[in-house]
Amino acid sequence: MITFDGVRKVFPDGTVAVDNLDLELPTGKITVFVGPSGCGKTTSLRMINRMIEPTSGRILIDGDDVTSQDDALLRRRIGYVIQHAGLFPHRTIAENIATVPHLNGVNKKKARAVALELMDRVGLDESMADRYPVQLSGGQQQRVGVARALAADPPVMLMDEPFSAVDPIVREVLQAEFLRIQGELGKTIALVTHDIDEAIKIGDMVAVFRQGGHLAQFATPQELLERPANDFVADFVGRDRGFRSLSFDTAAALEVDDLFSVATGGEVLVLDGAGHPHGWTGPGLGSTSNPTPLGGTFVTGDSLRLVTDLAISSPVGIAVRVDETGRADGVLRHDSLVRQLNARRRRRAEAESTS
Amino acid sequence: MDYIANNVDLILAALGQHVVLAIVPVILGVIIALPLGYLAVRYRWLYHPLINVSGLLYAIPSLALFVVLPGIIGTRILSPINIIAALTIYTVALMVRVVANGLNSVDPTITQAASAMGYRRVRRLFGVELPIALPVILAGLRVAAVSNVSLVSVGALIGVGGLGALFTRGLQLGYIDPIIVGIVLSVLLAVLCDVIIVLVQRQLTPWSRIGGRS
Amino acid sequence: MSTTQETPYLFDPANWEFGAAGSIPSFIVTHLYYTGLALAIAILIAVPVGLYIGHTGRLAFVAINAGNAGRALPTLGLVSLLVTMFGLGLIPALIALVILAIPPILTSTYAGLRAVDRAAVDAAKGMGMRELGILLRVEIPMALPLIISGLRSAALQVVATATVAAYVGLGGLGRLLVDGLALNQYDRVVAGAVVVAVLAIVIDLVAEGIQRLVVSPGISGRALTRPSKSFPTVSPTQPRAGTASAG
Incomplete structure (x- = not known):
């Protein structure tokens, strides 16, 4: 479980990015942070692995304050996936996936075995192991990004707009496969998106943020569509929410x-x-x-x-x-x-x- | 040509001096420019001062720099150190900018991804940023090395110029052969340096040749 | 040209008398004259050729390799060769200056045109512009930063080479250096070196100013309001850094 306890982030220029956030992300579930740009969702995500330090308040992972740990070691235990995958262009696919095992001192042969196994899991052919990122399509690169985040078998994964940079058809496929993999692995996942449809499709829980870093509503997707807490949420989830809420009943x-x-x-x-x-x-x-x-x-x-x-x-x-x-x-x-x-x-x- | 046969020793001595005068500054220049370039990126307020000063130094004509250096660093006018120091200054002036631009060209999402996976600063610099900046840095190094090779001969006007001695000799004798030999050897040396750096680059950055990227 | 023991050459007012033969101002004027003349001839040759190659894509290897070839050519060797072949005088030295000024202009003009966003050219075509209109109104304005940086490199190259050419009798500031060395007057050498270095730096700064004036703010990046984001992104393959200005 990831706990935000009165977390506040004020940037040096005075912008309040996150304001007094209290939130509990359930273990083994996907929690989606969604909201318009500038709502603090990405800042909140990045405070979990201390890419950004909170101004005040605490963030706990299974009860341990993240600031009590060495930042580099903390990050090696948290998988991280970003929009354009952020792959290292100078390393092969297998080397990219083996990055964290390599940092942790796992020997090359074993790290490669882990990489190959993960390629299989995310649906990449083994023949791609020795290619470089430029030789892959956007969708394939994103799969590598997911595999790389999974390589050290972290209990927690952070994903920042992981499916936003690919076209809608590839996005649907990646989302479906992501849900299949999550069904097998049951990681505790925090995922940021600006796309409310994606949030509703893949989130077990959805946290809707609004400008100024306020949490507008924290609920299941169905509850969000059927009982938006306020006009902001109702407006954000869109006019055809009645129709979309039909997705949840058979x-x-x-x-x-x-x-x-x-x-x-x-x-x-x-x-x-x-x-x-x-x-x-x-x-x-x-x-x-x-x-x-x-x-x-x-x-x-x-x-x-x-x-x-x-x-x-x-x-x-x-x-x-x-x-x-x-x-x-x-x-x-x-x-x-x-x-x-x-x-x-x-x-x-x-x-x-x-x- | 008879000239070559009769002057082998002289030509080889000039060539040998030329190689030393051209290569030593490249090595010294890179050693100095790497940390400076890194600082220019790490501390943004340093970027513009460093790059502007480099640009001004690079604009100074070589002969002017060759002749004022003895007065500044206290060497004799005929000392090879003048040439080496001047060419090192040019190499640093060029490479500081190149190293800074190379490091700046690394996609910030990649460095952030590295940090997010648990890289610390130093390891990230050597494991991720420098390797990715390498094609840019080596491209700059080619320019620096080739320029240095051709600049050395200007030093002949103050008595230390490697193959440049063949040019002044030809002029004094009104004789074209030593000049041709000097030009050909100088250009060949420049090409050789260029080719060596390209080969090193291919070895070190196999990934940069794939997918149509340079 | 009287030098006293107390006053170094550079600070002796007698050497700064404007219009007097052999004074520093007259050397500066002569130096600028050679530089301007050589640059003008080089522009007349290199810019049209660079535009042709860049626009059509034909003979690209010439433009790509010109910069490297020019850089590898030893300036003193070229000057010596031309003078030995054709004798002392302005013309052989001028030819050397022009030859060395062409490569940076040619390469940067070509590179500038090649770097133009193909989508912009496509859009121009789609709106009904003819070839010449595309070249003049789309490609050249977008290529201007690189073209001007090539001119800047060429100007510095010529200033430096003209200094060296004093060794074969050319006038200008190089005279102070070469004569000072021959006469063993170190203060004269320093005076020449300082003045020519300042001249080169001033030319570089003026060229930078012109670049700011001529290039559209939408292309130079000055239109971006955030100064922290307007990092100059000159790659080493670009002629500004890619052409030896010292010669």
Whole structure:
């Protein structure tokens, strides 16, 4: 657990970067620091490994004050990943990853073995071990950056905008892999981003900062979207937060209609012999042999957000549910979906007011 | 050419003196410029004074520096130390700027990443910053070495100039051969120094040749 | 040119009489005349060639290697060679000065043009500029810092070489040095050395001033308000530092 205890940072020019921050980052979880630029999120992160010293207050890792330890030794026990990876251009990939073991006096052969194992873990081919950073793509460099931070098997990792410098498609892949690796390793992670979507996607807990170094809200992503503490947070998480909060519930509770109820609207779901849905036919739609595509199907484990998206984007306003074998087992009209979502919201509001 | 055959000893002596007068200042200059360049980066207020003074020293014509040095450092006018001191000044003047720029060219995110992984200052300087600055520093060293080789011969006007002695001799005799020999040897020596530094650079910085970066 | 035992050459008012033959001011004027003449000829040759190579990319190896070749050429050797071949006089010495002034200008003009952001050239093309317009209104203004630093190096190179050329009879401040050495008058030598060093430094500073005036603040970095961030970022491959000014 990382504890901020009344931490304040005033820079020499008088700027208050962090103001009286109290925060507890749970062990084994990802805590995301998010906020607009100049809100003190990066300063807060960098105070954990003493790249910046607090003006007052204490920062504790598992109860030990970070200032009670030698700064270089402290940092070797804390993994650090930054935006452009910050790889050493004059060292090979394997040498880059082995940096901290090397600093700790681990012999070359062993350090290299660690490096190769980590390359595998972050999804880099072993053949890249002896290349230099310039020979890698941005996404690959970022993987090396993560591997390098993991090399000494630190219990704590600090990540400063680790996915911001790559394009959106690579970012999604890196985020997904990062979550997979974290699932295996369970590090205590503090991650800074300016991207609220990223914060909600990968954070177990999210700390929203506002200008002047104030903590605006510290909560789970779902709570943040559904119950923003104030106008600043509501504004920061964005206008479509209602839609995005649907990500946190599955379609399991949704009531679907019988397949044959559809015919009343004139459109017909085309199934193949095995019962797999193929598309729509009917007035203004494709023929039975060449039906209009569905645009996708959902299973009970999918999120409400996906189901809503399917219903809205479907050519006939109907989302199709399938079972594990891919056979169609129900349909959901968009008006029925809206009714059910409204009912869900009412139930929640009631539950909250009575508790 | 008969001239070469008849004057082998003289030419070799001139060449030998030329090599010493050119190389010693390069070595001394680098030894002095490295810490100065580091200080210029470490303490920012030192940067502009150091770079400006270097720029002014570098502007002084070599003959002027050669002839005033004896009066300043108390050597005899014919002492080779004058030439060595003057060329060392030029090398320092050039290399302070080069070393400072080289260290400044290191991406601050990389030095910060190094600190964040637990490098202390001295180890970071030798393990991360200097190696990354090396291509810039060695490129500057090529300029310094080649310039020094060609500047030595001006020293012949005050009696100590390596191959420059062949130029003054040719002028006095109205005879072109020693001048040609001197020019060719001087240029070859400059090229040799340049090639040696390039080879050293390739050995030391294999990473800088990959991916189209220089 | 009377020197007393008490007054060193540099401080003797008789040597500073303006207009008198053999006075320090007349040597300065002569020195500046040679320097200006050689520089003008070198600019007329090197700038167009550098612009052509930089704009078209043809014959790039010439421009790239010119700087190195010029640096490796021993100035005294070149002066001696030309004088031995063509005899004493202004022309052989002037040729030597021009030859040594061309490489820094050529290399820096080429490097300046090559360093121009390709996106800016692309944008100029996209807006409908013709080749000449691109060269004059986009490439040259952006290349100006490097071109002027090349001129600066060339000027210093010429000032220094003109001093050396006094050995083969050229006038100017080198006379004080060479004659002083021949006559064993050390105070005369020092006077020449000090004046020529000051002259070189003044020329360097004036060139720097011109650079400030001519180069757009958007390119020189002066438009940036934070002084701490406007570190000069001259790399050693740039001609300012890359060309021996001493010769």
